[in-house]
Structure formats: structure tokens, C-alpha cells
Amino acid sequence: MKYALLCTLAIMASSLFAASEPIKNTVDEQSLKAFSSTAYPKQVTEIIPNKVYHVMGYAHSNASFIIGDTSVILIDTLDSESRAMTLKKIIAEHTNKPVKTIIYTHGHPDHRGGAGVFMDTAPEIIAAAPLKPVLGKMNALKEVFDLRSIRQHGYQLSDEEALSQGIGIREGITTKQGDKQVFVAPTTVLTERKVVREIDGVTFELSGVLGETDDHLLIWLPTYKVLFSGDNYYGCWPNISPIRGGQYRDISAWIDTLEKMLSYNAKYVLPGHTRPLMGESNVKEVLTNYHDAIEFVFNETLKSINQGLSIDQVAEVVKLPEKWAKLPYLGEYYGTVEWTVRGIFTGYMGWFDENPTKLHPLPAKEHAKKTLALMGGKKAVIVAIQDALKKRDAQWAIELADIILAIESNHKAVKQYKAQGLIILAQKETSANGRHYYFAYAKELLAD
Known part of the structure; x- marks a missing residue:
């Protein structure tokens, strides 16, 4: 029963994905499929x-x-x-x-x-x-x-x-x-x-x-x-x-x-x-590019941290230049550049991102209650979640869902909406690890 529901949500998510206008240069599960069929x-x-x-x-x-x-x-x-x-x-x-x-x-x-x-x-x-x-x-x-x-x-x-x-x-x-x-x-x-x-x-x-x-x-x-x-x-x-x-x-x-x-x-x-x-020449070329790409991300991350940027800001600004990103052996099919940047930040700086607001933040449930009130209540947020899913804005949909789930963790409909959003994100994910995590968590939401 739970698996059938997951399949239904996947079909719904696929329909939303297919119904929207195509995005140029979009990379998604198709590139992961292609990589998986040729890389080993x-x-x-x-x-x-x-x-x-x-x-x-x-x-x-x-x-x-x-x-x-x-x-x-x-x-x-x-x-x-x-x-x-x-x-x-x-x-x-x-x-x-x-x-x-x-x-x-x-x-x-x-x-x-x-x-x-x-x-x-x-x-x-x-x-x-x-x-x-x-x-x-x-x-x-x-x-x-x-x-x-x-x-x-x-x-x-x-x-x-x-x-x-x-x-x-x-x-x-x-x-x-x-x-x-x-x-x-x-x-x-x-x-x-x-x-x-x-x-x-x-x-x-x-x-x-x-x-x-x-x-x-x-x-x-x-x-x-x-x-x-x-x-x-x-x-x-x-x-x-x-x-x-x-x-x-x-x-x-x-x-x-x-x-x-x-x-x-x-x-x-x-x-x-x-x-x-x-x-020998191929080995040198590949390993040099591999080394240089990782070193670039590492150095740019440290530079951005030193400029006082938050972890989210650093993850947003540090990107792999096209000369490396286009190489087939540097595709983000396992790890990703963004996760690398976030790992470097926490590895060097710990949990605090310099913003004093984060020193003693409101408890998650209290923050969600106040946010929900400002947004017009639970019904208004659910409508916004539904609208976001229709527009394939899945990340926004699951972030809105988290506000309600922080207060009411067993809200069945919202859990299903979040699962649907996670499936949409899974279909757009090139990293196998990220894809798995989205799908696995969606299954867990539906099994509760």
C-alpha cells in the first residue's frame, strides 16, 4: 500500500515535471542514468x-x-x-x-x-x-x-x-x-x-x-x-x-x-x-584536472569564508568553472561541489556562521508557530505548498511543509506533499547519493 502510494506520487511528480516548459542545460536523473550505463x-x-x-x-x-x-x-x-x-x-x-x-x-x-x-x-x-x-x-x-x-x-x-x-x-x-x-x-x-x-x-x-x-x-x-x-x-x-x-x-x-x-x-x-x-599522457591530464578542480573549490571556499560569508552564501558563490564541470570524469554523480563547500566550511569553522542571530535561535517549534501566524495560518501555507508543487518549485514546497511539520509532525496530508516534493527533487538530482536520500526519506514519510 505504501509502495503504491509512492508510485502514485512519483507519477504525479513526473507529470508536473513533464508539463512544465523545458529548461536549457537542465541536468537530472537522465544524466545519472547515462553515466551509470557507461562508467563501469x-x-x-x-x-x-x-x-x-x-x-x-x-x-x-x-x-x-x-x-x-x-x-x-x-x-x-x-x-x-x-x-x-x-x-x-x-x-x-x-x-x-x-x-x-x-x-x-x-x-x-x-x-x-x-x-x-x-x-x-x-x-x-x-x-x-x-x-x-x-x-x-x-x-x-x-x-x-x-x-x-x-x-x-x-x-x-x-x-x-x-x-x-x-x-x-x-x-x-x-x-x-x-x-x-x-x-x-x-x-x-x-x-x-x-x-x-x-x-x-x-x-x-x-x-x-x-x-x-x-x-x-x-x-x-x-x-x-x-x-x-x-x-x-x-x-x-x-x-x-x-x-x-x-x-x-x-x-x-x-x-x-x-x-x-x-x-x-x-x-x-x-x-x-x-x-x-x-x-601516461591521459593519466597526467585526468589527474591534473581532478587535482586542480578540487584545489580550486577548496581555495575559493576558504577565500569566501575569510570574507565573512555565511555557509549558505559560500555554497551559493563557489562554483566549478565550466572548463572542469564539462569533463565527464568530474560530473556530480556521487559527491557534489555544494556538499564539498559545506563540508569545508564546517570542517574549518564549526557550526557558527558569524551571524549572532544564530547564537541562541528560537526553538524550531516556536519559530514555526510565529512564522505560520505571519503567513496566515496552516490553511494558507498548505495552499502555498500545493501551488509550489504545481509550479514544480519543489524545494520551496518542502521548506513550507517543514514549517507545519515542526508543529504537527504527523500531519498526513503535509507529509504526502513533502514526499511528492522530495520525489520531484530526486528526479532532478544528478548525484546518486542525493537521489537515494530523497526517495528513501519520501518512503519513510509515507510509512509513518
């Missing part, structure tokens, strides 16, 4: 003949494997048990040597969720220790982080609603096939910033760096000029400030990491998501 096709790429392979499109994340003298060195293990079993079969198609070493590029679950499949050969599992300590008692927030992660990644959405997870197909645990994650803890945890190891005839340079996580490894094969980047590069705007929350991701350090990646003069870059970069 199912393929195994032989990077170095009979030696280095990149596996993409078989899971939300990528994996790579290197054939050593007597064994296989595996870089990440895909996101779930059944998908790792497919990876195991792929490896067997290229060699009968056993997997004796696994290296995690970082600790995100989608990169190590299939590790248990490879335990029959008792591999050494190598990972990096975090370069920054985790905030104390972070586990006390597990429930809210889990909830927000479910929304961000669209775990409870249908395939049609979710489309993808932005930088890869949906995780195996969302496919309703009983898939599961089989994590295995590392047996070797590197605490040095740089370690050079010979593993079964292959020289590895392992460097601990900061980026999307605080426990990332850059994995460099100097003999073959192959760099495994983990999630420090993938082919769209990165998730620099995830909407699910979490510790501040040090963007200045991430920029430093991209500079380090450029310093290798790699011929191949194999990312943890999306397509590999092939060719």
Missing part, C-alpha cells in the same frame, strides 16, 4: 599481459589481481560473497595459481566484503593503519550512521528508484538474492608511511595516504608503472563530504595525495570504482 561496464582488462588485471562492473567496487611467480596478489575483494566467488572464477580463467596475498586499498566494506571467499589458501592480508585517530565513542552513533547510510546508498529502494550507487552497480546486499558480506581482518597492518616489499617476485611500494579515508594505501608497481588509487580517484566528483555524516575528510591532505599520485608518472591508474586510466 562489466569487463576484465589485461593491463600488463599475463601479469596485471583490472576487474570492473561485477560489483559496486572494482578489484585487481597480479600474477606472481607462484601465486596471485589480489587488490580488494569486491563487495559481497557471491560476487567474490565470481571474481575467484575470473582469476582461475587466467591462472591456476592460488591467492596468497590480499591488499586492501582501504577499509570501506564494499572493497573487502568478499574476503572470506579467498580464505581457503590462507593468504596474508595487508592493510594500512589509519593516519588519524577515529573520534572517541564514534560507535555510540552507530544507529544514526546506519540509518543515514541506508538512505544515502538507497539500500531499501528498488532498482528503478535507485538506478545505481553512482560510482558502481548496486552492492550485492541490495540485490535480494541472499547475498552477504564476509569480512576478514588484516593480518598485517602497516604503520609506516611507505613500505617497499617484494611479494612473490613483484616489487610493491605501499604508501599510507589521506583521502576519501584515513587508512588509504597507494599501491605502486614501479616495474610496470601501474598505480592502484583506491578511492582517491574515480571518474566523477568525489564524495568529499558524505551526506551520511562522519569525520571531516581532510581535503588539503587529499589534494596532497593527488599530487603524490601525479609524481609517479604512472602509465596506468586502476581505481576502486569506474574505468581505469590508460596511457
Whole structure:
């Protein structure tokens, strides 16, 4: 019943969307669909003949494997048990040597969720220790982080609603096939910033760096000029400030990491998501643009903050120049520039935006009551919400709805209006994470 209502609201929202005049240069879910259909096709790429392979499109994340003298060195293990079993079969198609070493590029679950499949050969599992300590008692927030992660990644959405997870197909645990994650803890945890190891005839340079996580490894094969980047590069705007929350991701350090990646003069870059970069000139061009775009947003944000602008003002004025925004590998299909700006602001300045009005604001309910009275009461605001939805002014509609819901949180009609507005916004969203959050929250409103 609730799903049928959501579908009805989606149809209504689509009708409103289609009935309005077309807007030039509008980007919406169609661009996300196009990106999702081309950015990570199912393929195994032989990077170095009979030696280095990149596996993409078989899971939300990528994996790579290197054939050593007597064994296989595996870089990440895909996101779930059944998908790792497919990876195991792929490896067997290229060699009968056993997997004796696994290296995690970082600790995100989608990169190590299939590790248990490879335990029959008792591999050494190598990972990096975090370069920054985790905030104390972070586990006390597990429930809210889990909830927000479910929304961000669209775990409870249908395939049609979710489309993808932005930088890869949906995780195996969302496919309703009983898939599961089989994590295995590392047996070797590197605490040095740089370690050079010979593993079964292959020289590895392992460097601990900061980026999307605080426990990332850059994995460099100097003999073959192959760099495994983990999630420090993938082919769209990165998730620099995830909407699910979490510790501040040090963007200045991430920029430093991209500079380090450029310093290798790699011929191949194999990312943890999306397509590999092939060719030294292409690698240099892409990584340079990626670095420069992020550095521009970072510097412009700091400059705007220093001018005394509020967080909303900074988010409004800092935009990615067209020369970078038009590049296919900097599209906002996962993270967004606006969320990056907001993350930088709060990371450096905290919650206070310099406006003394915000030092002791009215309680939300009291503020809503006073606002509602000035606007002519509940009926007038509901009419305004309905009018905003007809005009496809969905952001205004949900902001008006929030005024009523701050006073009357279970107002059924207003919750449905807000859900309809969220669906309209989802249809206009290029970020998979943003799309998922809109749809997931709409479902929650209708389920209450």
C-alpha cells in the first residue's frame, strides 16, 4: 500500500515535471542514468599481459589481481560473497595459481566484503593503519550512521528508484538474492608511511595516504608503472563530504595525495570504482584536472569564508568553472561541489556562521508557530505548498511543509506533499547519493 502510494506520487511528480516548459542545460536523473550505463561496464582488462588485471562492473567496487611467480596478489575483494566467488572464477580463467596475498586499498566494506571467499589458501592480508585517530565513542552513533547510510546508498529502494550507487552497480546486499558480506581482518597492518616489499617476485611500494579515508594505501608497481588509487580517484566528483555524516575528510591532505599520485608518472591508474586510466599522457591530464578542480573549490571556499560569508552564501558563490564541470570524469554523480563547500566550511569553522542571530535561535517549534501566524495560518501555507508543487518549485514546497511539520509532525496530508516534493527533487538530482536520500526519506514519510 505504501509502495503504491509512492508510485502514485512519483507519477504525479513526473507529470508536473513533464508539463512544465523545458529548461536549457537542465541536468537530472537522465544524466545519472547515462553515466551509470557507461562508467563501469562489466569487463576484465589485461593491463600488463599475463601479469596485471583490472576487474570492473561485477560489483559496486572494482578489484585487481597480479600474477606472481607462484601465486596471485589480489587488490580488494569486491563487495559481497557471491560476487567474490565470481571474481575467484575470473582469476582461475587466467591462472591456476592460488591467492596468497590480499591488499586492501582501504577499509570501506564494499572493497573487502568478499574476503572470506579467498580464505581457503590462507593468504596474508595487508592493510594500512589509519593516519588519524577515529573520534572517541564514534560507535555510540552507530544507529544514526546506519540509518543515514541506508538512505544515502538507497539500500531499501528498488532498482528503478535507485538506478545505481553512482560510482558502481548496486552492492550485492541490495540485490535480494541472499547475498552477504564476509569480512576478514588484516593480518598485517602497516604503520609506516611507505613500505617497499617484494611479494612473490613483484616489487610493491605501499604508501599510507589521506583521502576519501584515513587508512588509504597507494599501491605502486614501479616495474610496470601501474598505480592502484583506491578511492582517491574515480571518474566523477568525489564524495568529499558524505551526506551520511562522519569525520571531516581532510581535503588539503587529499589534494596532497593527488599530487603524490601525479609524481609517479604512472602509465596506468586502476581505481576502486569506474574505468581505469590508460596511457601516461591521459593519466597526467585526468589527474591534473581532478587535482586542480578540487584545489580550486577548496581555495575559493576558504577565500569566501575569510570574507565573512555565511555557509549558505559560500555554497551559493563557489562554483566549478565550466572548463572542469564539462569533463565527464568530474560530473556530480556521487559527491557534489555544494556538499564539498559545506563540508569545508564546517570542517574549518564549526557550526557558527558569524551571524549572532544564530547564537541562541528560537526553538524550531516556536519559530514555526510565529512564522505560520505571519503567513496566515496552516490553511494558507498548505495552499502555498500545493501551488509550489504545481509550479514544480519543489524545494520551496518542502521548506513550507517543514514549517507545519515542526508543529504537527504527523500531519498526513503535509507529509504526502513533502514526499511528492522530495520525489520531484530526486528526479532532478544528478548525484546518486542525493537521489537515494530523497526517495528513501519520501518512503519513510509515507510509512509513518
